[in-house]
Amino acid sequence: MVDISAIQAALGDQGVWAAVATLAAGVLLLVLVLSRKQSRLCPLYTELLPVIGDSIELSLSDSATFMFKRYKQYGSVFRVTLAGTPAYVVADYEAIRKPYRDEGGFPETPFSAFKALMGDYNVTGNKAVHGPWRKAFLQALGSGGLQRLFPRVLAVMEGHLAEWERYGGMPSLYASARRMGLDLSIDVVADVELSERVDRVWFKKEAATWLDGIFAIPINLPGTPLAKALAAKQRIVAVLEAEVAAVHDKLRGEWEASGHNLGAVAEARTAAGSMRLSTVTQLGLFGIGHSELRDSAMSVLHSVMAAGDTTRWTLFNTWALLAMSPRVQEECFKEQQKVIAEYGPEMSWQAVSNVPYMDAVLKEAMRLLPASAGGLRKLTEDLAVGDVVVPKGSYVWLYAHMMHCLDPVLWDGRTDYDLPPHMDWRNNFEEAFKPERWLGDAKPKYYFTFGSGTHLCAGQQLAYMEVKTMLSMVLRRYRVRLDNPRMLHTARFFPFTIPAPGTDRVILEPRAVPSAAA
Numbered sequence: 001m002v003d004i005s006a007i008q009a010a011l012g013d014q015g016v017w018a019a020v021a022t023l024a025a026g027v028l029l030l031v032l033v034l035s036r037k038q039s040r041l042c043p044l045y046t047e048l049l050p051v052i053g054d055s056i057e058l059s060l061s062d063s064a065t066f067m068f069k070r071y072k073q074y075g076s077v078f079r080v081t082l083a084g085t086p087a088y089v090v091a092d093y094e095a096i097r098k099p100y101r102d103e104g105g106f107p108e109t110p111f112s113a114f115k116a117l118m119g120d121y122n123v124t125g126n127k128a129v130h131g132p133w134r135k136a137f138l139q140a141l142g143s144g145g146l147q148r149l150f151p152r153v154l155a156v157m158e159g160h161l162a163e164w165e166r167y168g169g170m171p172s173l174y175a176s177a178r179r180m181g182l183d184l185s186i187d188v189v190a191d192v193e194l195s196e197r198v199d200r201v202w203f204k205k206e207a208a209t210w211l212d213g214i215f216a217i218p219i220n221l222p223g224t225p226l227a228k229a230l231a232a233k234q235r236i237v238a239v240l241e242a243e244v245a246a247v248h249d250k251l252r253g254e255w256e257a258s259g260h261n262l263g264a265v266a267e268a269r270t271a272a273g274s275m276r277l278s279t280v281t282q283l284g285l286f287g288i289g290h291s292e293l294r295d296s297a298m299s300v301l302h303s304v305m306a307a308g309d310t311t312r313w314t315l316f317n318t319w320a321l322l323a324m325s326p327r328v329q330e331e332c333f334k335e336q337q338k339v340i341a342e343y344g345p346e347m348s349w350q351a352v353s354n355v356p357y358m359d360a361v362l363k364e365a366m367r368l369l370p371a372s373a374g375g376l377r378k379l380t381e382d383l384a385v386g387d388v389v390v391p392k393g394s395y396v397w398l399y400a401h402m403m404h405c406l407d408p409v410l411w412d413g414r415t416d417y418d419l420p421p422h423m424d425w426r427n428n429f430e431e432a433f434k435p436e437r438w439l440g441d442a443k444p445k446y447y448f449t450f451g452s453g454t455h456l457c458a459g460q461q462l463a464y465m466e467v468k469t470m471l472s473m474v475l476r477r478y479r480v481r482l483d484n485p486r487m488l489h490t491a492r493f494f495p496f497t498i499p500a501p502g503t504d505r506v507i508l509e510p511r512a513v514p515s516a517a518a
């Protein structure tokens with residue numbers, strides 16, 4: 001028998017607890033290690049610790065390394081558990097294409113924090129509504145729509161650049177990208193109009209708190225990001241209900257008059273020149289039977305979700321990679337000189353639409369460090385992937401980071417490294433970050449940062465326009481440098497890129513001979 005009192009006497013109370021905790025951690029670790037060897041599809045520990053699931057391993061590496069390792073271990077289909085949700089990652093593009101075309105599967109985001117904060121709305125998962133809704137969305141963001149939005153995008157960017165110029169850079173790239181993503185999503189995409197009663201700074205702060213909960217660990221205890229986000233949601237929706245009431249009533253009138261016909265309302269508004277992006281989002285919710293005032297208030301948050309953090313990570317990742325590459329910055333600068341010679345020194349729609357090299361930079365940054373892993377599909381039929389059948393009712397995932405590793409044009413099929421050279425920016429930066437590959441004949445074949453198939457991101461061109469505007473404004477006049485050149489090396493990558501505190505200062509160095517635009 002174990003004599004507890006003797007151990008207690010030797011170790012003291014705290015020592016006993018430390019010993020028990022160490023023992024428990026040891027047993028847990030043993031279970032984790034052993035279970036990893038047992039199952040092809042389902043490491044046991046993801047069952048034992050569903051909330052944590054694969055998050056620990058992901059936090060310690062990054063999405064591309066983690067996924068490539070699993071691919072090497074298990075092959076073209078394997079199970080992961082993220083934020084409490086099990087899903088099958090499928091690396092076989094031919095097999096997974098069908099559900100991404102709405103055949104045998106439909107889009108649904110199963111993460112419980114996401115659901116609690118976004119509400120029970122699934123416009124993209126409703127086939128009848130999705131078609132006309134997507135058409136209206138793409139119409140609002142066609143070339144004419146983008147041109148109309150350009151001055152507002154420019155105004156947001158000018159405000160941010162003025163701030164950076166006062167400081168000589170960005171004290172924190174992480175914070176700057178967040179503020180810019182939020183401003184663009186609230187001021188341009190959600191197009192939020194607030195009366196004088198509401199402080200816009202307060203509103204944005206609340207929206208940021210709400211966004212912080214979306215992909216958080218789903219634990220609703222006092223002080224957790226989810227609890228804070230739920231409280232912020234209540235406050236925002238209460239305010240928005242009053243703010244959007246008039247707009248809601250008008251649209252509701254048109255909706256009733258049309259006999260609940262989304263396409264007809266959208267066409268009438270487009271013809272009258274009164275269609276706004278925010279109206280399309282609102283109409284989507286009407287389409288799936290949610291046409292109360294609260295739903296219109298929630299539609300504002302839906303726009304912020306679609307555009308806020310996606311834009312933030314696009315900006316962050318692109319700036320980080322560019323700042324690490326003086327060579328690519330020089331190429332952009334040369335291109336900007338040509339643009340200025342052709343379209344003049346003003347920043348204009350034409351100026352940001354005629355930059356093939358910058359387009360390539362953006363694509364390359366999003367290939368190497370995707371700002372989104374892509375959405376999931378819930379299977380309505382069994383899905384065969386090689387000799388494995390993923391059962392109906394499961395979630396499958398076309399995971400951008402992994403697919404980019406396996407690009408048939410870029411990958412030589414070798415598995416004796418942690419990452420293929422075309423993804424390995426840590427050890428092989430010049431070979432990995434090469435915008436030129438998008439301009440030659442052997443372009444990458446896999447590019448899934450913006451999704452694939454029927455639900456390919458509707459805001460992709462707007463996102464490109466936003467980032468190109470910012471890059472053009474800065475690179476014409478400055479060289480961009482990371483204060484800590486190893487910022488990315490010490491960052492965490494799950495659930496998104498998060499730099500170590502104090503490492504993400506960016507310095508703007510004025511060019512000795514600025515271009516004519518300066």
Ligand code: HEM
Pocket residue numbers: 107124134137189306307310311312314371372373374375376448449450451452454455456457458459460462463
């Ligand atoms: C900035 C970077 C962005 C990234 C990386 C991104 C990524 C994505 C991805 C991966 C999807 C597909 C989701 C799925 O397959 O389930 C998607 C869909 C969508 N995105 Fe984006 N997005 C971005 C910006 C935006 C912006 C600015 C808007 C709004 C203007 C927007 C609006 C949408 C919409 C409406 C859909 C649904 C399309 C459909 O189901 O037909 N996105 N986005």
